[in-house]
Amino acid sequence: MTIRWPLLVRRVHKWLALVLGLQVVLWTATGMYMVAVHIDYIHGDHLVKKPPVASRNLAGFVEPSAILASHPLARGAKFQSFLDKPVWRIETQEGPRLFDASTGKQLPPLNLSQVEAAARGVYTGDPAIVSAKLLTTSPLEMQARKPPYWQVEFKGWNRPTLYIEPHTGELISRRHSLWRVFDFAWMLHIMDYSERTNVNNPLLRVATWSAVLMALSGAWLLLWSFPKKKAKKKVA
Known part of the structure; x- marks a missing residue:
């Protein structure tokens, strides 16, 4: 049986276009969003203050x-300030812990008022807090970080949210509505609908190579559609 290549290529191109059309639109739309919104804004750099750089005399404090x-x-010791109180930050097996620099005693986990004070201390916007809660399970936007940690949401149209370490009061991460839109767009763009991190997943590879095949078949059909020049007959 003779294969009718133009008909076969046309059918392949049509079905690929039908199947991949929506994904191509999503690639375009999500790519435009990720380019249009500055990545520093997405990261939430505007939500937090830059940490102050200050030297301090360590005389009179407990040696680490x-x-x-x-x-x-334990390993590693860092001198810092926590709510205007000098402390040593020590890396223990359970994670970072704070010790009073004056007495050497370990500080207990933060209570609600301390967490709110720590969050307000680094936040740049309206200090009005909508909610503050200690999480023991990871929300979707913090899947890469194991709990527990405090989630502090501030008042604002973009739902600015800071995540605070429960023992040190340090900022773990920040989230806001445009970041959440970016995360959703990233999921659609890379076609990883579970972890949203794998940029080389099988579904994306199949879709990418199918799009390449669609483009090549379209180019072939375009070239094939041009009229062919007929060879001139030689006059005897």
């Missing part, structure tokens, strides 16, 4: 070696 000696599995 004394704290590390009582916690042999």
